[in-house]
Each structure stands twice: as C-alpha cells, then as structure tokens.
Amino acid sequence: MTGFSFRLAKASLAALAAFSPAAAMAQDGFAAPGQIGLQTSVTPIMDSITVFHDNLLMWIITAITLFVLALLIWVIVRYNHRANPTPSKTTHNTLVEIVWTVVPILILIVIAIPSFGVLADQETIPDGERGYLGANIFSSGEVAVPAPELTIKATGYQWYWGYEYMDDGVNFASIMLNDEERASEKPDEPRLLAVDQELVVPVDTTVRVLVTAGDVIHAFAVPSFGIKVDAVPGRNNETWFYARETGMYYGQCSELCGKDHAFMPIAVRVVTQEQYDAWIAQAGEGDLAGANALLAQAE
Template identity: 55%
Template structure:
C-alpha cells in the first residue's frame, strides 16, 4: 500500500504539469473540446441553450406521432375524420414556431456578431497560408517572422523532444507550433496557395475557410496557457487528414523571449520555450 501511495504521489506532479496542455480530440468524444476563449464559452452556452428547445420539441413530436399511430389506426378508427381546417391548431403551429425561432435567432445573431467583431483592436496579426498539405505562418509586425508547420513524423519525435504522446499526440503534433501570448487578441488572416482548405481551432471557437486568391479574417483571444490542436476542416486532397494546426499559448514574458530568439534561430527558440514551459509546470505542481 505504501508503494502504491508513493507511486501516486510521484505521478501527481506529472499529471499537474500535463494539465496545462489542452485541448485535443479525445476517443469517442461527443461534445466540444474544453473552451479556451470567451467566444468558445459562448458557443458551448448556446449549444446547451438550444437543447432546452430541441429536446422538448423532439419528445412532443414523438408523442404526437405515437398518439396518432395508436389512436387513429384502422382497426380502432375505421371511418377517418373529414375535418380539413382547425383555426386554433393552425394558429398554434404558426405562432409557436415563430416564437421559438425568435428565441433562437436573437442569441445566435449576437454570437455571430461577436465572432466577427473583436472587443478590442488586435495587438498582433498572423497570416496562415494553407498548402497541400501543411501551413505557412507569417507574423506581421516590425520584424516579420515566417515558417512552415508540418505534421510531426513518428521518427522525428526524439530529435524534436516531443516523445510524450499526451502532450504531442499522434497525427496532431507539428514540428513548429504557432506561439501566442495568453490574454492577447490575435488577428488571423487565412488564405490558401492551391485549393480550398479550412483553418479550425475548436478550443478557440475558430473555423474559417482558406480560399485561393482571397484573404479571410478571424480572431481569437486565448485565456488559458497550453498547446491547442485543430485540423484542416475542408476536404483538400489525399493528405487532408494529415494537416494539423497547433497553437502554443504562453505567458507574455515567455512569448517575448521566444519571439526575439525565433528571429534568428526558430528551432532553438522552440526548444528553449518547451524547456521553460515544462520547468514552470513542474514548479507549479510542486507548489
């Protein structure tokens, strides 16, 4: 028993450290990923809100169908009714759906408006260009930084320092993550260099098409540090399933350090950032 408790105690720091890494798809997942932005929180709320209407309506329709099938079957109702009009019923089934649609439409349009209108002017802009089958990123500031992000191959994990499948899952981890500071409004310009793709980051509530010859704009403000995973969400060819998106959200100080180093040595900056994040997680777990 003592050995078991000691083993559990040794695992607690690791589990606490890993908790900073979210979010990603889970096996047999039926709901949304945990929200990491205010917009995604609103999306999750709206999902629950719509269920308040969907569930009773579904049960009502099911009950009415069952009642009609049993009550008006040929054996018990050999002479069917010839009634063709019922004013009360027609008023109910006209006004009722209109009222329900209004209750759905108002918060829906409010959410849609918020998705296209950030609450503040974005402090940084990143251009994401889709390519069959990877992503090119450009930090558009005084000293532009550009790099490509490819899905991490299994044979490259050790060299990249990304052996932990919990933090860097198979088919989702990339060689170079997009790095952004937490609690910062980020503008993302999305386009494509060949066919139609889609930039999707579920934990942020972001999904926008990448169309050749066109630039679509979206934004996010990540509220929790960690590594977040998305994928191309538009069928774009044979390797569509191998085109992941990874965004690492860090503190402002960690971002500033990474950004200064990445200008001349991206790989070195990524390794230093990973080490700093891992050390912070372990320290936090120790507290």
C-alpha cells in the same frame, strides 16, 4: 418529464462528465474519445458560444426531441391497425398545416436573433476602447479585451499551414507528423494533430489572425478558441482570439480541400509572455530549432 426531473437529469450528466476521463482530457485542447459536449473554452468568443449552446439551443432541441417522440408514440398507439381498423380518409387539416409552418419559423427566429450577437463577437476585432460581448444577450456583461498586439497571417495549402508573424519577420510551415515521426519526436501529443512546428502565441494577448489560401479553399478552425474562418485564395479574412490559459490547443482544416484534407491540423501553443519574448527573439534570428529548445527548457 417535469422541469425538475429534466434539471436533475442534466445535472447528473454534467456530474458524470466532470468525473470522466474524457472531461479531464478536454483540458488539453482537443476532443477526447467519448467526450460529451463542447471543448473546454479558453477565450471570450468560445465562452459566448458555450453559453448560447447550453442556455438556449440545448433546451430547444431537447423540447423538440421529446415532442416528436411523444407524437410518434401517440400515433403508434392511437392509429395502429388494431386500435383503428378503419383508416381515416382525411386529406388535409388547415390548422395543423399553419401550426407546423408558423411554429418552426418562430423557433428559428428565437435561435437566429442571439446567434447574430455570437457571430458579431467573432467578426468584431476589439479596439481596446470598449468592452467585448456587448452584442451577445447571453453574456454576463462586457469583458475588457485589449486591442490586438500581435498579427499573424495563416495561409492554407494542400495540405499544410503556413504562418507569418507580420511584425516580427518570422514565417514557417506547419506540417502534420506521421505516426513514426510523432512516436519519435512528440509521443505525448495526439495522433493526426501533432505537427512539426506549432503556432506560438502569448497568453492574455489579443491576437489578430489574417486567413487566406494559396491554392484552394481551406478553413482555419480551433474549437477551444471558438474560431472558424474560411481561407480563400486571393482574399484575406480576419478573426481574433484572446487565450487566457497556457497550453496546447488543436484544430483542423474545416473545408474539404482534397485527398489529404483530414491531414492538415492546426496546433497552437499558448505560452507566458516571457517565454514568447524569448521564443520570438530567437525565431526572428532564423533559429526556430533554438527557439523551440528554449520553450522545451521552460516546461
């Protein structure tokens, strides 16, 4: 396939995905049935992951796939019994062995070097004094991200999440709704992702997340934010995000943690600063139901 043909095919797939229902549902912060590609990015971290995936990894894995396919076809045609009735007695080929050892190493190096920058983006908490994404060679330049204004502690339990707003005295458990509860309380939210109490954060705000666990190892992951960090008992791991769009964004525990591992989702509601201020003031008084009612009225 020529370079032009491949770019045309890629553009065609992108166009089809853009007009598909799956692509439209991807804006809701969860994977849609039949969706092709990563979830829609709403943070600088996920931006760097998406660019790294689309601009490097996809080209490399496509080239490898086509090369292996060509080799298989060549071997099938050239070395079948009809075309080659007398099989070769070759035991080894030094050049081939060197090539298939060195080339994969070089490919892995090409992938590894920029991946360190992407990882550093997630691991480096913005300090407000410098731009962000400077380590990622695939970024379009530094992005101004302020220092964290909100710190939340997320604790994984078997099998739900506990959240604590470190500076505001608000804490609660977030538990998945079963089918009956979801149908009666939140019918518009996705099955196995809807929870009784979402994590509420303001838009355009750097949020530091301290992640730990109360029993076994869990993992806190929200694909649209590009974050995934282990929750380890007795240890505080740290990540951050800066959501630039309001809406509901979902994740799940991403470390096998027991029989109900698949039933401890993460739901993050990103709201305007005014809505958040009203919510946190009410929640800080111990009235979560009233705080949530304020958000419902504002929608």
